[in-house]
Amino acid sequence: MSRKSGEKIWKGDCCPIRQVLDRFGDKWSILIIELLSHEGKLRFSEIAHTIGDISQKMLTVTLRSLESDGLIIRQFYPEIPPRVEYELSELGKSLVPHIQQLAAWGHTHMMTILENRKRFEEKQQKQSKTAY
Amino acid sequence: MSRKSGEKIWKGDCCPIRQVLDRFGDKWSILIIELLSHEGKLRFSEIAHTIGDISQKMLTVTLRSLESDGLIIRQFYPEIPPRVEYELSELGKSLVPHIQQLAAWGHTHMMTILENRKRFEEKQQKQSKTAY
DNA sequence: TACGATTGTTACTAAAAGGTTAGTAAGTTG
DNA sequence: CAACTTACTAACCTTTTAGTAACAATCGTA
Numbered sequence: 502m503s504r505k506s507g508e509k510i511w512k513g514d515c516c517p518i519r520q521v522l523d524r525f526g527d528k529w530s531i532l533i534i535e536l537l538s539h540e541g542k543l544r545f546s547e548i549a550h551t552i553g554d555i556s557q558k559m560l561t562v563t564l565r566s567l568e569s570d571g572l573i574i575r576q577f578y579p580e581i582p583p584r585v586e587y588e589l590s591e592l593g594k595s596l597v598p599h600i601q602q603l604a605a606w607g608h609t610h611m612m613t614i615l616e617n618r619k620r621f622e623e624k625q626q627k628q629s630k631t632a633y
Numbered sequence: 634m635s636r637k638s639g640e641k642i643w644k645g646d647c648c649p650i651r652q653v654l655d656r657f658g659d660k661w662s663i664l665i666i667e668l669l670s671h672e673g674k675l676r677f678s679e680i681a682h683t684i685g686d687i688s689q690k691m692l693t694v695t696l697r698s699l700e701s702d703g704l705i706i707r708q709f710y711p712e713i714p715p716r717v718e719y720e721l722s723e724l725g726k727s728l729v730p731h732i733q734q735l736a737a738w739g740h741t742h743m744m745t746i747l748e749n750r751k752r753f754e755e756k757q758q759k760q761s762k763t764a765y
Numbered sequence: 766t767a768c769g770a771t772t773g774t775t776a777c778t779a780a781a782a783g784g785t786t787a788g789t790a791a792g793t794t795g
Numbered sequence: 796c797a798a799c800t801t802a803c804t805a806a807c808c809t810t811t812t813a814g815t816a817a818c819a820a821t822c823g824t825a
Contacts, residue, residue: 517736558804582800583790583800592742599735603731606731694813715820791801
């Protein structure tokens with residue numbers, strides 16, 4: 502039953518959901534894209550400061566991988582001291598509205614989720630008291 | 634400059650993007666939500682089989698946390714052997730269109746991303762040959 | 766008695782992600 | 796000459812995440 506949707510979609514590397522998760526499921530990529538979409542061009546240290554709790558290493562790694570995938574553009578100015586500016590590419594910009602929709606959903610429903618979570622915990626505790 | 638957007642948004646736990654990432658940035662949650670949105674009610678073993686490469690443990694853990702947050706509903710039938718059916722709650726259903734948008738974006742652009750990535754690697758290799 | 770079926774749990778282990786620290790280039794300032 | 800700057804890189808370490816394997820519960824069946 503329900504063979505119509507073709508099953509293979511969910512397996513392995515051809516599943517588009519997995520591709521997106523593999524690329525953007527990390528801790529910082531989407532946050533940086535959203536930040537750049539708000540602020541336009543930003544320097545390395547500006548991003549670091551605005552996010553606050555990202556390590557230099559993770560900022561470097563994340564920016565490099567975003568650049569490698571063509572989602573951001575890196576402008577290097579060989580001055581002393583060096584200056585680097587990052588901004589979204591067109592491809593990166595095309596992702597922004599979808600991220601914002603997701604963020605809006607989170608903004609709307611995250612409170613409910615946290616309440617549900619708390620209620621679930623309480624229910625579990627009650628059950629473990631009465632179960633034996 | 635550019636103080637207008639209020640900076641604090643990006644820091645700590647109040648950032649809605651971080652909340653969403655914390656909840657859905659894992660490997661399986663979104664995949665299971667999408668699967669349930671396609672197939673409706675599914676049993677534990679049906680989910681396991683359809684996804685293919687998820688371990689029993691991760692399926693249990695992921696389903697439990699989705700249930701705890703009120704995104705899916707778990708129907709337990711105390712038969713022998715036991716039977717459990719999972720389906721999306723209204724809250725879970727409300728997330729589906731946003732996931733599908735993101736998946737559609739991935740479907741459209743992932744090829745470009747992979748090409749960019751390949752081109753970037755080649756460029757890096759050339760540079761490391763000529764840089765000295 | 767042992768097995769199979771279904772949905773789990775628990776303990777252990779491997780791998781990935783992320784953080785910390787130190788160091789680099791190269792000119793400017795004190 | 797030493798300190799300072801920016802944007803890194805490299806080595807190392809810790810934490811988190813995910814996978815494997817074994818076992819639990821329970822009744823019908825062979």
